[in-house]
Amino acid sequence: MINHIPFNKPFLTGQEIQYIQDAVSSGKISGNGDFTKLCQNFFAQRGFGKCLLTTSCTDALEMAAILIEIQPGDEVIVPSYTFVSTANAFILRGAKIVFADSMKTNPNINADSIESLVTSKTKAIVPVHYAGIACDMDQIMGLAKKYNLFVVEDAAQSINSFYKGKPLGSIGHLATFSFHETKNIHCGEGGMLVVNDDRFKSRAEIIWEKGTNRSAFFKGEVDKYGWVDVGSSFLPSDMLAAFLFAQLERIDFIQSERKKVWDMYYSELKLLEDKGFITLPIVPNYASNNNHMFYMVCNKSYDRERLINHLKKNDINAVFHYISLHKSPYYQTKHDGRELTQSDLYSDNLIRLPLWVGMPEENIKRVVREVKNYYYQEF
Ligand SMILES: *Cc1c(COP(=O)(O)O)cnc(C)c1O
Numbered sequence: 001m002i003n004h005i006p007f008n009k010p011f012l013t014g015q016e017i018q019y020i021q022d023a024v025s026s027g028k029i030s031g032n033g034d035f036t037k038l039c040q041n042f043f044a045q046r047g048f049g050k051c052l053l054t055t056s057c058t059d060a061l062e063m064a065a066i067l068i069e070i071q072p073g074d075e076v077i078v079p080s081y082t083f084v085s086t087a088n089a090f091i092l093r094g095a096k097i098v099f100a101d102s103m104k105t106n107p108n109i110n111a112d113s114i115e116s117l118v119t120s121k122t123k124a125i126v127p128v129h130y131a132g133i134a135c136d137m138d139q140i141m142g143l144a145k146k147y148n149l150f151v152v153e154d155a156a157q158s159i160n161s162f163y164k165g166k167p168l169g170s171i172g173h174l175a176t177f178s179f180h181e182t183k184n185i186h187c188g189e190g191g192m193l194v195v196n197d198d199r200f201k202s203r204a205e206i207i208w209e210k211g212t213n214r215s216a217f218f219k220g221e222v223d224k225y226g227w228v229d230v231g232s233s234f235l236p237s238d239m240l241a242a243f244l245f246a247q248l249e250r251i252d253f254i255q256s257e258r259k260k261v262w263d264m265y266y267s268e269l270k271l272l273e274d275k276g277f278i279t280l281p282i283v284p285n286y287a288s289n290n291n292h293m294f295y296m297v298c299n300k301s302y303d304r305e306r307l308i309n310h311l312k313k314n315d316i317n318a319v320f321h322y323i324s325l326h327k328s329p330y331y332q333t334k335h336d337g338r339e340l341t342q343s344d345l346y347s348d349n350l351i352r353l354p355l356w357v358g359m360p361e362e363n364i365k366r367v368v369r370e371v372k373n374y375y376y377q378e379f
Pocket of ligand 1 (some may be wrong): 301
């Protein structure tokens with residue numbers, strides 16, 4: 001019997017339970033405790049602005065939408081090829097989403113297409129660094145400056161990845177990370193808001209703490225605390241932060257293990273690309289690769305379906321990814337009708353291969369062998 005190869009296996013360092021135990025024993029189990037501070041400092045020391053842990057990246061995006069004061073009727077430019085939360089957070093505040101197409105060379109937003117989408121109602125651009133590979137941030141920040149727009153980086157997949165040497169998540173006015181179990185570093189469900197623009201720093205803390213100035217009170221900055229603004233409960237329990245900190249301590253190991261798997265896939269599958277069957281990921285010169293994901297683009301959508309089925313028959317779980325949001329049941333009637341052909345191409349033809357920390361070499365080889373078997377049987 002051959003073993004099943006899952007798409008993802010959440011990595012555990014072995015230290016998570018001990019740190020949760022420590023958080024429980026400390027008697028401070030709610031949010032903004034010692035482990036929360038350790039996690040936030042970890043990022044603050046690496047070139048980010050103010051960092052606030054949240055219960056998800058979705059929550060961090062919702063905080064971003066509140067902070068930039070999205071009003072009904074405002075327009076927000078978002079790639080169509082992304083996860084629903086990138087758009088939903090702004091829809092919840094009444095924004096109209098203007099979907100942008102992806103690039104020909106990778107699924108990131110086509111920065112060349114953004115300027116023609118800007119109107120007098122545009123308030124923000126939300127680039128998503130797909131697979132942890134940077135969007136063209138100089139171009140996007142340049143447009144934001146020219147038209148006085150905010151940039152919220154959806155850096156959900158981008159931990160430890162860079163644009164021209166700057167960490168992703170440190171460039172936009174605001175940025176959001178995810179620590180969902182499918183991401184490189186995780187705590188089951190979790191996220192973080194990064195506030196790089198000083199104008200938002202104190203208000204971000206208030207929104208985070210249910211609209212109160214509780215954080216300022218505990219830091220001794222005000223003598224009593226009360227309700228000062230809108231807000232919600234965006235803080236995770238310190239038990240989750242304890243789990244997360246155990247992962248952050250091992251970030252270098254985690255990244256190097258992921259890189260081994262990614263590099264092996266790339267070199268073993270290059271031949272299929274050279275023969276013209278598939279396209280492998282392209283990492284632009286300005287970007288680094290945090291090996292969040294190994295994807296490839298099939299030339300034909302029927303190849304994608306058949307390849308997934310072939311792998312499934314061989315006990316390998318490979319998966320497709322996003323369906324263009326402008327064609328979703330929720331948004332198709334609201335979309336302005338523009339064709340977004342690259343986004344559709346990735347919706348139909350992109351496949352992701354299994355990748356996790358500790359994936360045995362023989363598993364990687366088996367996946368490669370079955371991908372090759374599929375193409376050699378077909379042609
Ligand atoms: C995972 C992901 C999200 C959502 O993250 P959660 O922490 O599950 O809310 C948002 N955007 C992108 C691009 C993602 O990959």
